[in-house]
């Protein structure tokens with residue numbers, strides 16, 4: 001089971017996630033987000049992480065110069081593209097930076113899952129998230145979930161993570177309902193918007209991994 005904690009901004013959350021058993025930590029390079037972080041500080045937090053834990057950079061329709069500037073200071077090992085990037089753009093990012101790409105897709109209906117085949121050759125992983133609710137200002141990180149039954153018994157053509165509105169209280173049921181091989185959370189482990197909570201992080205990771213709390 002892969003467990004990603006996204007929107008890491010401080011040492012306490014970094015250490016809590018790593019100690020609890022998270023396998024991926026996400027750093028948001030999207031200035032409008034309350035979870036946005038600068039590349040230099042992200043690099044310092046990545047230096048605290050065990051090598052077995054993968055640092056992930058979250059970008060939203062970023063250009064090559066933006067991604068390159070971040071990579072100069074933060075040794076990311078997976079690029080999460082969470083905007084409107086096309087399959088061609090995903091393939092170009094993967095080729096330009098020599099790093100695996102995880103494409104986030106918003107899922108609301110069966111038709112949204114039809115995009116998976118078009119993206120599969122261009123990406124290494126998928127992140128299946130809810131679409132932003134009406135009025136949302138961010139393309140993700142909105143604590144919104146989608147109908148998990150859309151994924152039940154479905155073959156996803158790349159390794160994938162389930163995201164959107166997950167919490168310590170619902171993640172075990174989400175994994176059971178979807179068969180997800182991995183999960184990703186941001187809002188559900190925060191005590192206030194953009195502020196991670198070490199106890200909630202530990203509870204989420206333990207619930208996802210099926211450990212006793």
Ligand SMILES: O=C(O)c1ccccc1N[C@@H]1O[C@H](COP(=O)(O)O)[C@@H](O)[C@H]1O
Pocket residue numbers: 006007026028030033034035058060082129138139140141142143144163164165166184185186187188
């Ligand atoms: O977290 C953000 O601020 C964010 C901003 C822009 C794009 C994506 C973002 N977060 C991603 O969305 C998922 C789901 O979030 P939540 O758990 O429902 O709050 C999160 O895991 C991030 O990968």
